[in-house]
Amino acid sequence: MIDTPGILDRPVEKMKPEEKEAVLSMKYLADLVVFLADPFQDEASQLSLLNYLKGTLHKPFLVVVGKADLLEDPEKEVERFGAELCVSPLTGYNVEELRNRIIKELEGIKW
Numbered sequence: 733m734i735d736t737p738g739i740l741d742r743p744v745e746k747m748k749p750e751e752k753e754a755v756l757s758m759k760y761l762a763d764l765v766v767f768l769a770d771p772f773q774d775e776a777s778q779l780s781l782l783n784y785l786k787g788t789l790h791k792p793f794l795v796v797v798g799k800a801d802l803l804e805d806p807e808k809e810v811e812r813f814g815a816e817l818c819v820s821p822l823t824g825y826n827v828e829e830l831r832n833r834i835i836k837e838l839e840g841i842k843w
Contacts, residue, residue: 741777759789763841769797771809800825
């Protein structure tokens with residue numbers, strides 16, 4: 733498992749070195765990418781970044797919205813981001829479900 737630093741939606745030539753490193757790590761080391769969307773940040777730029785990464789990496793993705801504990805309607809955010817689920821590590825909301833989905837996705841990958 734690799735937890736990369738945040739990557740912003742900007743052209744590769746304008747990315748910081750750690751952002752480029754994160755993209756390369758995902759491209760060459762990842763079998764599955766869990767994309768964590770922040771419901772309090774700009775939706776359009778996050779979706780643009782997600783589409784860029786999907787087109788660049790050609791890997792299986794699980795899209796997850798974070799901060800469920802701060803949301804009135806977590807399922808609305810799931811729909812808004814086209815995500816699999818919404819989680820809150822703080823409260824444990826859907827954390828076990830995320831774990832199970834990761835395991836299921838990895839079981840389907842041919843090593």
